[in-house]
Amino acid sequence: MPNLLREDEKSTSSSDSSTHQLTVALAGNPNSGKTTIFNLITGARQHVGNYPGVTVEEVRGVCKFGQTRMDVIDLPGTYSLTAYSAEELVARQVLTEGKPDVVVDIVDASNLNRNLYLAIQIMELQLPMVLAFNMSDVAASQGLKFDLDMLQQRLGLKIVPMVGNKGTGKDDLLSAVTETTRQAETATGSLPNYGEEIERELVELQKAVEESALLTDLPPRWIAIKLLEGDSDIREKLAHTELADLADKAAQRLESELGDNPEALLADRRYGFINGVCREAVQSTVESRRRVSDRIDAVVVSRILGLPIFLGLMYLVFQLTFTLGGPPMEWIEAAFGWLAVTIGGLWPTGSESLLRSLLLDGIIGGVGGVLVFLPNILFLFLAIAILEDSGYMARAAFLMDRLMHKIGMHGKSFVPMLIGFGCSVPAIMATRTLESRKDRLVTMLVVPLMSCGARLPIYALIIPAFFPSKWHGPMLWIIYLIGIALAVFCAWFLKKTVLRGETPPFVMELPPYRLPTLRSVLTHMWNRSSAYLKKAGTIILGISILLWAMQQWPGLSATQVGEFETMRTAIATDSSLDESFRDLRLEEIDFAEAEATLQSSLMGRVGSVLEPVLKPCGFDWKISTAMVGAFAAKEVFVSQMGIVYSLGEEQDEESEPLREKLQANYTELQGFCIMLFCLISAPCMATIAVTKRESNSWMWALLQLAGLTFLAWVVTTAVYQAGQLIT
Amino acid sequence: MKCEDRKLKKLTDIKKGHQVLVSEIAGGRGLKSRLNAMGVIPGTSLTVISMNGGPAILDVMGTRLMLGRGMARKVLVQQL
Incomplete structure (x- = not known):
């Protein structure tokens, strides 16, 4: 019965001769060049990695060939169609429920046997299929010779030789696809007999x-x-x-x-x-394959040199990120500074225009603060893209597996955690390469503990304010280490409790080392960075405006304003004071008024409400207020402290006056507790949003939010209380 | 004699450069299925490329597979 229905569908679609509409699914093993062929036929620019499992979700594109319009679905790369991993389930679902008219199975011709294993399982689904023999040039150079006619006959399928990265075979493939639909009944191949x-x-x-x-x-x-x-x-x-x-x-x-x-x-x-x-x-004919790759691997994944090489490369990545990122950061800062001055100049000095304040403090301050980290992020992602494309990442994931396994995590988890040092948003997106949902969730939940780039300005403000200069470096290092240690602990804890489950066996194909192409590396870098940019453009912009408004309203009542005015006039008219002292007193009143305004604003009220809760951590209402701001984006903490201390709105982490104020008001212990709390507490809104999207559930996003905030409170309180006992 | 031929070894006991025949995968369903899909099934021959205390690297039908030691221990082989 079901078969009849299928044929009906086919005949209606093929009798329509003007334009055909076909759905084509691209299947294939990881690393078979599937995405390259997808890009080739649809003209899309999906990232191609030399790292198995770059595509985890189905990707769609459109292609026109003659009279035919093809909707092309790029399936995740799989070795099989079992139910053991997310990729395989996604691929299987598209094949069984998406009802593609034709399946194109991309076969790495240089590794035919294993690639045909997947082909056979698709054949068993009785879907019309074409085999694309990709990398046939590589296969030929390895001395492999195919009798295509015989293969086609034995398998009962059409085979098209292709070289995806050189663009050959595209038209042959597309015409084979259209032909296959015309004879759909006979194009499902001959199936194996199981004995x-x-x-x-x-x-x-x-x-x-x-x-x-x-x-x-x-x-x-x-x-x-x-x-x-x-x-x-x-x-x-x-x-x-x-x-x-x-x-x-x-x-x-x-x-x-x-x-x-x-x-x-x-x-x-x-x-x-x-x-x-x-x-x-x-x-x-020839058995000289992969000699170079093997020789490199003999060193790179060896027991003695493997980890040192890995750590060295990671150190290099961070060094590059921060040294190369430095100058462009200054340029961006300068550009935003110039923008603020230019726009501010449109109003007369001392103007209290709301619009001016919104533009300068709200928008430029907020978004600028985030964009400053773009160079760091770009360089970090560039380095990671090079490591991925060259094939090293697959080795690194494997090296890390030994360590990660001890805490119940998967070697592949380490890539998202590494990206987490840049920004949690793309890091959480990178968890897609993990096969088991539980592993993916654990990684997602602990990624925010990897101290991201946005938290750096907080440390840069606090550390010099409270610690002698020889302690600057080690202090920063300690903070990062605390984050890593807590991530390890949380992952272990989650795996023992809510997310208990077997870590799937770690078997991974080692791609041969390849020289990364510029285009591919740049695409990769851009795809990840744009996620960060989008965050700056949407969420951060919105939150900046919201926070700004929360600071503006409700202002002081008319009587309170009046009181400050009377104080001012009293001093201004007091002739017994000399001029410089009078100015100083007036300034003090300005500060007091600004502080009172902030305290009565929504933001200040939220901070005051939180004060008793955060008191055990050693925080007053001012720090609490800034912590609320930090939820929008961590770096907001710095500008928020600037505002709280009424030092004008353009405070940044380099500002000496703010540091002096902090030094005067807080102890070293409180300074350390601020950093600790910022490191651990609720990740920024963008992280929560992306966790919700990637886990597809509010529950995990809220668990992340509540869990990390609670952890931050517990740890900071413990440190503060213990610290007070000692000192 | 015959007993000697059939003697199974753990894959981890095989030295670099040797070719072996897979006899059995003494693991759970997940591991079996995964290895099957990647071409490691009883009867396949594979060559050990690296076995130095870290992960095992194998040549299986021309591709390189990395296998954790714990897993490699579960692959029982016959030396050729």
């Missing part, structure tokens, strides 16, 4: 599936295979206990008969089929 015993069980199961009248148009044989494999996803979807029981019994029979579980048996037979197909059609 007498297994086939017997499959036929039985298939019959049971057909008789159970399931509301699905998936091929019954495929369902039977998946049931026999014990596939959890299919069992859940069918929710059919009788079928599951039948499958279990069949599996038991096979296991006692053939001595292995059906999943392993099926895999074995598939490879057998592939070997049979390839035996005569593929000839290998």
Whole structure:
């Protein structure tokens, strides 16, 4: 029955001769060059990495070929179509529910056997398919020769040789795709025979599936295979206990008969089929492959040198990020300074125009404060892109796996955590490469503890204010280490409690080292940085305006303003005071008024409400107020302290007067506690927003918010109280 | 004699440069399925590229696979 329906659909779409509309799904192994071919046929600019698992979510594009319009879906790279990882489930869902007209399976021709393993599983879904033999130039240079005619005949599929990164084979592929749809019934390939015993069980199961009248148009044989494999996803979807029981019994029979579980048996037979197909059609002459890569790996992942090389490279990354990022940061600061002066100059001096204040303090101050870190972020992402594209990241993930495994995390978690030193937003997006959802959530939740670039200005303000200069470097280092240690602890804790679960086995393909191309590195860098820029343009802009408004309203009442006025006139008219002393007194009154205004504003009120809560941490209402601002973006803390201390609005971390004020009002211990709290507490709004988006649940985002804030409170209170006992 | 031929070794006991035949994967379903998909199934031959106390690097049908030591220990092989 289901088959009939399929043919109906096909015939209607192919009888329409003016313009065709086709849905084409691109499948393939990780590192098979899938994204390159996607970009080639759709003209898109998706990032191509030399790091397995760059595409985790499906990506769509459009391509026109003659009279045909193709919607192209780029599936995550997978080795198989089981239910063990997010990528495989996504790929499978698109193939089964998205109903592509044609599947193009990108096959790395230099590694045919393993790539065909996926092809066979797609064939079992009975979808019309074309095989694209990518990197056929590499295969040829490795001495592989294919008898394409024989392969096509054996597999019953059309094969198109391609070289994706040189752009050859595009038209051949597209015309093969259109042709395949025309003869859809015959283009699903010839399927492997699983041998007498297994086939017997499959036929039985298939019959049971057909008789159970399931509301699905998936091929019954495929369902039977998946049931026999014990596939959890299919069992859940069918929710059919009788079928599951039948499958279990069949599996038991096979296991006692053939001595292995059906999943392993099926895999074995598939490879057998592939070997049979390839035996005569593929000839290998030279065995000189990957010598250079192997030689590099002998050093780079060796037990003794592996970690030192890794740490050295990481040190280099940070060094580059901060030294190269320095000068452009100054330029951006200067540009915003100039902008503030120019715009401020439109009003007469001393003007209290609301618009001026909104533009200068709200918008330029807020957004400028964030954009200043763009150079750091760009350089960090550039370095990471180079490491990824060269193939080193795959090795690094593996090296880190030994350490990460001890705290129950996955080696791949380390890449997002590294990015977290730049900005948590792209870091959380980078968790997509993790296969298990639990691992992904753990990583997402602890990433904000990696001290991000936005927290640096806070340390830069506080450290010189309270500590002697020989302590500056070590202090900063200690703060970063505390963050890392807490991240490790939290990850361990989460894995032991709410997110308990097996870490999936770490098996990873090692891509050969490649020289990164400029274009690819730049695209990669830009994709990540633009996430940060978007944050500056949207959330930060909005929050800056909101915070600014919270500081403006409600102002002092008329009587309070009047009181300050009377004090002022009293001093101005007091002839017993000499002039310089009078000015000083007047200034003091200005400060007092500004402070009173802030205290009565919404922001100040929130700060005052929080004061009793934050008192055990050693914070007064002024620090509490600034902490509220820091929730918008960490660096807001600095400008907020400037405002609280009424030193004019343009305070930055280099400002000596603010440091003096801090020194006069707080102890070293309080200074340290401020840094500690800023490091641990609620990540900025953008982080919460991106956590919500990536985890697809408010619960995890709110857990992150509440959990980290609570942790910050506990740790800071402990440190402050203990510190007070000692001193 | 026959017993000697069949003697299984852990993959971690194989020295660099040696070629072996996979006999059994003594692990959970997840590991089995993952290794199967990447071409490591009973009957495949693979060459040890690196086995130095860290992760194992293997040549499986021309590609390089990295396998954690814990996992490599679960792959039982026959030396060729």
